[in-house]
Amino acid sequence: MTDSSPLALEVSHAVKIYGALPNAVKALNDVSIDVANNEFFTLLGPSGCGKTTLLRMIAGFETITEGSIRLFGENIENLPANKRPVNTVFQQYALFPHMTVLQNVAFGLTMLGKSDREANGIATRMLDMVQLGEFSNRKPTQLSGGQQQRVALARALAPSPKLLLLDEPLSALDLKLRHAMRVELKQIQEELGITFIFVTHDQEEALTMSDRIAVMSNGELQQIGTGREIYEEPKNKFVADFIGETNLLTTQVESIQGANAVCVVGNHTPLECASAGGISIGDTGIISIRPERITLTKPGSDATGSNLTGTVKRFIYLGTDTQCMVELDDGTEIHVRVQNAHDSATDFDVGERASIKIDQGAARLLVN
Amino acid sequence: MSAPIAPLNAKKNPNAGVFDGIGLWLLSPSWIVIGVFLLLPVFMMLIFSFLTKEFRGGVIWEPTLAAYDQFLFDRGLFGDEPPTIEWTYITIFARSIWQAALATLFCLIIGFPTAYYIATRSARSRSVWLFLITIPYWVNLLIRTVSMKFLIRDTGPLNQFLMSTGVIDSPIHIVNTNFAVQLGLFYSYLPFMVLPIYAAVERYNFALSEAAWDLYADRWTTLRKILIPVVKPGIIAGCILVFVPSLGAFLAPDLLGGAKTFMIGSLIEEQFKGNAGNWPFGAAASMILLSMVLIVLMFYARQQTRAQAGAR
Ligand SMILES: Nc1ncnc2c1ncn2[C@@H]1O[C@H](COP(=O)(O)OP(=O)(O)OP(=O)(O)O)[C@@H](O)[C@H]1O
Numbered sequence A: 001m002t003d004s005s006p007l008a009l010e011v012s013h014a015v016k017i018y019g020a021l022p023n024a025v026k027a028l029n030d031v032s033i034d035v036a037n038n039e040f041f042t043l044l045g046p047s048g049c050g051k052t053t054l055l056r057m058i059a060g061f062e063t064i065t066e067g068s069i070r071l072f073g074e075n076i077e078n079l080p081a082n083k084r085p086v087n088t089v090f091q092q093y094a095l096f097p098h099m100t101v102l103q104n105v106a107f108g109l110t111m112l113g114k115s116d117r118e119a120n121g122i123a124t125r126m127l128d129m130v131q132l133g134e135f136s137n138r139k140p141t142q143l144s145g146g147q148q149q150r151v152a153l154a155r156a157l158a159p160s161p162k163l164l165l166l167d168e169p170l171s172a173l174d175l176k177l178r179h180a181m182r183v184e185l186k187q188i189q190e191e192l193g194i195t196f197i198f199v200t201h202d203q204e205e206a207l208t209m210s211d212r213i214a215v216m217s218n219g220e221l222q223q224i225g226t227g228r229e230i231y232e233e234p235k236n237k238f239v240a241d242f243i244g245e246t247n248l249l250t251t252q253v254e255s256i257q258g259a260n261a262v263c264v265v266g267n268h269t270p271l272e273c274a275s276a277g278g279i280s281i282g283d284t285g286i287i288s289i290r291p292e293r294i295t296l297t298k299p300g301s302d303a304t305g306s307n308l309t310g311t312v313k314r315f316i317y318l319g320t321d322t323q324c325m326v327e328l329d330d331g332t333e334i335h336v337r338v339q340n341a342h343d344s345a346t347d348f349d350v351g352e353r354a355s356i357k358i359d360q361g362a363a364r365l366l367v368n
Numbered sequence B: 001m002s003a004p005i006a007p008l009n010a011k012k013n014p015n016a017g018v019f020d021g022i023g024l025w026l027l028s029p030s031w032i033v034i035g036v037f038l039l040l041p042v043f044m045m046l047i048f049s050f051l052t053k054e055f056r057g058g059v060i061w062e063p064t065l066a067a068y069d070q071f072l073f074d075r076g077l078f079g080d081e082p083p084t085i086e087w088t089y090i091t092i093f094a095r096s097i098w099q100a101a102l103a104t105l106f107c108l109i110i111g112f113p114t115a116y117y118i119a120t121r122s123a124r125s126r127s128v129w130l131f132l133i134t135i136p137y138w139v140n141l142l143i144r145t146v147s148m149k150f151l152i153r154d155t156g157p158l159n160q161f162l163m164s165t166g167v168i169d170s171p172i173h174i175v176n177t178n179f180a181v182q183l184g185l186f187y188s189y190l191p192f193m194v195l196p197i198y199a200a201v202e203r204y205n206f207a208l209s210e211a212a213w214d215l216y217a218d219r220w221t222t223l224r225k226i227l228i229p230v231v232k233p234g235i236i237a238g239c240i241l242v243f244v245p246s247l248g249a250f251l252a253p254d255l256l257g258g259a260k261t262f263m264i265g266s267l268i269e270e271q272f273k274g275n276a277g278n279w280p281f282g283a284a285a286s287m288i289l290l291s292m293v294l295i296v297l298m299f300y301a302r303q304q305t306r307a308q309a310g311a312r
């Protein structure tokens, strides 16, 4: 992020309430996001958390109940959708069925007052970019889902919007195509230098494509950060739990050493946890430990690790990894992920005792 | 391909197999219904139109072109003068087409917004609206047309109301005018316009309007370039459903109109009613009407297939 150029998008303290009082729904509660120019920004959250609502407010389809939206420094919350230099790729594509692919892509350009020749020229280039040049005279219904998806993308990109909004554009595609489109979308975004705001509830999709991710839940923003930050330094239990897999252990703070807290887990085993600060001795909290940052060793073989021990309960084969469920001595169950190349997990039998080693810095204390 | 080449038509119709053998037999009830109630009467009319008339109704089984000749040519009072074009019936036909087209236009102008309004309500109020639209149709058309006449006649409630409020001093003569006939046709056939358009708008994906709006189209352009073209099949169906019965209508022109608003429907009706009739002439007029309707429908079908071919 460069400080000199204005932010592409600033949403400040946005509130959205649907309907009138007796059965009003608060879909967004005080949401603020800043998106830098050329950024691939993702809104991530479970179903019903308000992602679409936020996106539709930016597009101009929904009014904002409170707060403001600025696009490159200009207030746009009072502009109708057709006056905002923002385009949308709709989840179900919403291609015009009575028009050819070329007419679909040229539509926005024609509406902006471009001549037919110019509009068709740009539209043809856009279709070439998404590798659909040869389909320009077909009707949308004569295309596969993936092809329709690209037409929708080309149509939204053709008028060179300042901001492109994408509402779960890949959710209707099958897995293989989805993976291919992720790469392609990211490439196109980098090539054109247009700011993308991408909505998804698929955390893997968010992690692979985004420069930054905003995690939302229940109409509220939980955390904004790069994929790495959100995965490795989750701010709260929701984020830790929603992004990837994690072990959550309730605990109490025993002592504080700088930014780290020493907490008790298992049968009075002290464990050093990273924390965001603002904690004091005696606080209860939750420790998040990613399953891939735990290793199992034979009891007594490794003296340097913690003396947390447990019993191996079950193995689940997952292809590249094996997931191992271990019951700690105090009865809590934790998941351990072992890459199959190492075949260390398979050294154990079900019912065997194991010593549990947690990587340095892998445990994070979350307050709530 | 090593597989044997399939017959050509197998490719055209993937369901072809369903229609051979037993399928045809299963369809026989529909064929019987269509044959007996649709094709047979039309065929009879076709035959009758080429027979000689019997005074006091009925036909004599002697083939002649007299009915068509009477429709098209004037040969003087005794039929011995050189033929000139007979304008009476052609005028009636032209007027009927004009009236029916006008009624269709009015139904469209009022019916489209109505259908759109209903289709965009919540599911519950939608069914209430549809019910309200169809309620009058539980009453016989004759009775409804007569009631309309009572409403608009010189001493009827409409004129009384307008006079009592001081808008007018003397009653407006509505009955026996083209306007009254239009009103009657409009009132009779409006639901035939509303219902198909409603069905089309209800299926319309409003995300398309949003997409157009997002792509810098204003509301008017969105209506013109997206909504109307997409729901066009419903609009055309509505227009056909209003135009065709309006063209052959006789109740509204008979009851609400006068001599100057005489339409084909009434002309045909007269030929088969009472003793003054001329069955072959009525049949010939019917055949001419039918062929005109068929020509309109064929144009439409042709355009549809061309539009579809264009999509390929
Ligand atoms: N038009 C509306 N009227 C009333 N409530 C609405 C409306 N649209 C959305 N909501 C409510 O607002 C909340 C947020 O909805 P939204 O569509 O933004 O969720 P989302 O995060 O996009 O979910 P999904 O992943 O399922 O698409 C939900 O509780 C939803 O029921």
Ligand SMILES: [Mg+2]
Binding pocket: A051, A052, A053
């Ligand atoms: Mg959504």
